[in-house]
Amino acid sequence: MKRLFLLCWLLACTLSNQAQTAPTDRIPLDPAVQTGKLKNGLTYYIRKNAKPEKKVELRLAINAGSLQEDDTQRGLAHFCEHMAFNGTKNFPKNELVGFLEKMGIRFGADLNAYTSFDETVYMLPVPLEDPGNLEKGLQVLEDWAHNCTYDPTEIDKERGVVLEESRLGKGAGDRMFTQYRNQLFAGSKYASRLPIGKDEIIKNAKAETIKRFYTTWYRPNLMAVIVVGDVDPAATLTLIKKHFEAIPNPTTIVPRVATPVPARSKTEVRVVSDKEATNYSLQIYYDNIKSADANTLGAYQQYILGRLLTSMMSARFREASQGANPPFLGAGAFNGGMARGYKSFTLSCGIGRVGIDTALTAAYGVLEQARKYGFLPAEFERAKKSMLNSMESFAKEKDKTESEDYVQEYISHFLEKEPSPGIELELKYHQEFLQKATVQDVNKLFSGFKMDGHKFILLTGPEKGTHTLPTEAQLLAMYTKASKQVVKPYAEKVLASSLMATAPNGGNIVYENPNPALGITELTLSNGVKVTLKTTDFKNDEIQFRSARFGGINNYPIEDLRNASLIAGIIGEMGLASFTPTDLRKINAGKIANVRPGIGNLTAGFSGSSSVKDFETALQMVYLYATAPRRDEALFAGYKAKQKSQWAMMGSNPQFAFIDTMSTWMSNNSPWQLGLPKPVDYDQVNLDRAMAIYKESLGDATGLHFIFVGSLDEAKMKPLIAQYLGALPVSGKERNWKDNGSRNITGVQELKVYLGADAKSQVQIIWHGELAYSPDLDFHADALSEILNIRVIEKMREEMSGIYGGGFNCSINQRPYEHFSASLSFPCGPENVDKLIAAALAEIEQIKTNGPKEEDLAKIKTQWTEQHREQVKSNAYWLSELNNIQIFKADPQRMLNYDKHLEGLTVQDIQNVAKIIFGGSNRATAVLYPEKK
Structure with a gap:
């Protein structure tokens, strides 16, 4: 008996120890994906996934990018990517694109690739109506991996294409970036190895110089082949071995060394301008810190806390940007990084009409308020609720997840060692950790960010704009003053617990008609509103909807053009009933329900989406948008101020100015041609008249037809539809679309x-x-x-x-x-x-x-x-x-x-x-x- 008791006790202890987790525990890879290495070091990932059916997503990831170029090759990593489509052993010249187009693959839209600082990735979605297409796709990946031919004639032809891609990136942003990139990357090689490279090298590089990058870095021990789709994993592995196992590594292997980003040696300030810049933007980059191993449970928990912090910080910034005279257009703070393996805390701010000094002080004040006093339990609970709801929603769709989503996960797992345990385990991690996490944990994480060391303060903007740019000494003085300001604790506004205290009396369904051909049910409500229901099994927890009736902007006189075209967006900035947009986000925290009112040229209506459980919330929002749009003079003034600031200098951009000029010319100078927004447009809005148009267009449901598609439980939905949509007010006034007579220039x-x-x-x-x-x-x-x-x-x-x-x-x-x-x-x-x-x-x-x-x-x-x-x-x-x-x-x-x-x-x-x-x-x-x- 004693021996039996001892065995049971040891077993219990063992099981108990197995159930406990430690921060150093490694996060396993999702068992649904089969992974391994071939003898030559090539990594593979294979996952069977039938969403969509009869299709597979193929990726070839190379752990090498522009950082691996030498001084004579700047831009040639990207050039190699281009040449993969311009001649391989099995697809001479540019026959590859035509070959794939015949399989149903579109160049650009489906077939594509990209080169970044650290990696090169080729993307190939392959239809499997013909099962033999899988091997054809893998043959293409094999050719990319080691069979590119680099015909000098094809190289010379492709130079022009690469230079045209380079040309697209030129402009004010590129010119300003060139001035500050060395300080941004703090002396790292990242500053001198932009993936697009140097035009003179692209124009003149010899074929052997380009091919040298390919033969040096396109090698199996730096590659991964990723296959996710409607495939048999065992057969797929056989094909991978057939096409990739015999590829040799180079005789002489150049080590793939991580690129260091040294800590900043001093605080630097730059003010950079350009005559074609269209906005003022301020960023403060704090010290770069080497990232910890991301694949441990402790790191994952810190990641969760970081997401909560970012969510709460974003909410604070959004709230601070509300009001009649917003201090900034928008602001944000996050702990991330532009370089692989490093993180730095960054504060960014869009400068509005109030000026640079005011915006910097306000944005830094929001940041310092959170750092000094921490976040409140109510904020933490909202952020936690939203995060859990999001994870639960992903988990519900685990059998409906698109293959394209999985391949991106495995690319990150291969290249950056990011964890990919699968949604079930991720949800479990979130549930267990968030159950015991506290707001103090987030506050502690925040206080641990390195923000007191050296930093890079950057201001960019137009040469001649709405503000006079400070000198760098003046900008540093502004920052110093902002960092010393006295801030008060954040105060939480007490809100109602739900959107509506009482539901409307509602109407009823007076007519129901099934349509088997379309698989729909058509309803007519007692107020005349029509509803179409289409139940699908494409997603497990998704409802999308749209409603419309004829009658839109064109139905109003020309003097109402701005009132009618802008009011739907203005309503979104003012809120619903007694709730501001900030209030709405707080009340709806943890819910998936989005509704947008809209007034187009010919029609008006509502659109949105929701989860199954939050369908009633979406209907409540529709009802309130129709019956209780919120009027707020201060938020309207703030909306105008932000829009005017955003568009004030847009004409400085040649492309924007060209589009605007061309649109006016094409329309024969029609007053109905809206063109690009201008500050004066917002001054033309009369809120009283605009609200009257909104209520006439969307406050009257006469003629509205709602369509709901997705995970519909029609029996449960019908009473809610009758209650909320059946209660929408109707006047009986019929409307139709109108031709305003605007025509293009002739001849x-x-x-x-x-x-x-x-x-x-x-x-x-x-x-x-x-x-x-x-x-x-x-x-x-x-x-x-x-x-x-x-x-x-x-x-x-x-x-x-x-x-x-x-x-x-x-x-x-x-x-x-x-x-x-x-x-x-x-x-x-x-x-x-x-x-x-x-x-x-x-x-x-x-x-x-x-x-x-x-x-x-x-x-x-x-x-x-x-x-x-x-x-x-x-x-x-x-x-x-x-x-x-x-x-x-x-x-x-x-x-x-x-x-x-x-x-x-x-x-x-x-x-x-x-x-x-x-x-x-x-x-x-x-x-x-x-x-x-």
Whole structure:
């Protein structure tokens, strides 16, 4: 008996010890993912996941980026990424893109890659309607890994594309960054190894110099192959071994050394300006601290506390920005890092109309208030509730998580050793830790951040703007004064515990009609409001909704344009009933319920989303937005002040100014053309009149039709819908959409705009004309857009090396009047404008004369088939389609028979619509050129 007792006691102790956790415990990798290393050191991750079905996400991650370049290679890590699409052993020249397009993969939208300081990642989603596509995709990854050919001719062609990508990043931000980047990165190599590199190296680097980066750093022991999707893991591992195990590492291996970021040796201050800058921004970067091992339970708990701190700090800053004269446009503070393996605390602030000194003092005051006095238990409970609710929501969707979400986790696990234990274990960690965590834990974490050492204080802004920029000595004096200010403890406002003390009496459902073809239930409420319910199983805990009726901005006279177009956003800034936006966030903490009122040109209504349990909260918000929009003169004044500050200098940006000028010109100077917002626009809003328009548009539910899609429990929802939506006030006044008569400029017109210091151009060509609408024509116009975009990539990018991106958009529109519209937009070098326009017009003529190539039509049919197969499994798709059917009276058979319509699409259809769209008499060409010297 004693022996038995002793064994039981030892077993109990063992189990007890196993149940306890320690901060040093390692966090396991999610057992649902199979991982390991091949003999050559290549890491693999494989996970079976059937969301979406018959598709797999492939990634090739290389733990090397621009930091691994030598002085002769600056920009060549990124160049290597480009060359992976321009010639490999099995896909010569640029055949790879065409090969993948035939599988249903779109270049740019699906097929892509990126290069950063520390890594290079290739992204390849592969449809598996043909199971053999998995090995084809892995063959592509293998070629990227070690079979790129670096043909000198292809290198020279690709130089232009890389330089065009570099050109896109030039401007005020780039020029200012160049001035302060050495101080920002505190003497680290990060300052001199921007991934885009140096133009002169990109222009002149020899093939062997580029290839040397590839052969040195693209090696198995720095690589991971990640496969997540509707696959068999065992068979996938066999294929991975087949394609990757034989890849050798270089004979001589250059060590992959982490790049240090030294602590700041002194406090530095910079004031940097540019004539094209559009806003004033202040950042304070504190000392860089080397990050601890992230893969322990203790580190994970500190991560949770950090998220709570950031959440509470953000709420404090939002609240401080409210009021008639907001001290700053926005502010934030976080403990993160721009360099791998390092963290630093950062305070950032957007400067508003009140000035730099006031904004800095206010933002630092909010920060110091929290540091000195800590957060309150009520704040902590709200942040904790929101975090737990978010984690629980993720856990509910564990079997509906998209493969794309998983691959990103595994990339971070491989490259940065971030934990990936799976949502069930993450939820468990959160629940257990937050149950015992206290607000004192967060306050202690905050007080431990290193903020008393050296720092980098940075102010950027326009050369000539609404504020006079201080000298660096003056800015340091401002900071010193702000850091010495006396702050008082934060006071918590006592709020009601719920949005509504009593629910409205409500109405009832007077008519119910099931529609088996669409899988919907149609309801009519006693006040005439109509409701459509579509239950899906795409997500376990998601409800999306939209409502609309005809009648919008166009229904009001021109003098009400600003009142009608801005009031929905203003209401969002003023709140509901007696609650400010800050109050609403506090009351709804821990809930997933979002509602947005909207007034468009032709329609008005509400949209939003919620979890299943918070559906009633969403309905309450709809009811209050309709019946009790909040009027607050101070918050309205604050809204205007912030908007005016945000847009005051936007015209200094050449691209923004060009778009604004072109829009006004294109509209024939129509007063209905809103263009880019300007400070004067907000002065034109009369709050009394705007509120009257809002109440007329959204306070009257006559004609409103609500559509709910998602995880619907119709039996539970119907009484709530009757109670809240059935109680919405109605006048019986019928409304319709209105054509305000605004039309584009006619004839063949040209506009040249000269703005900007950089050698950058933007081309915009628009074709338009009146045309009777038909769904078939619109479908054919969409296909024409896709065909032309294939030609843009092949001709203007790959053959001519003239652009990095750009493309066509063609459509046939039914409202506010029946017409067609097509546009071509692309950025390029000023010297290439004419020849690229000529090339685009030649492609158009080719299609008008001969129709598109059969192989290009086959590509888009395959691509659209794959897109549609995924789209029909999403709530957003059904919400959009049902809105078109129920509100705009689209024919449901087009959606239900999509495959039939796509199969029937012909070369002749596309040629015919091209003749219509590009055969008219109206073509407007606008070009931005650099300012004349």
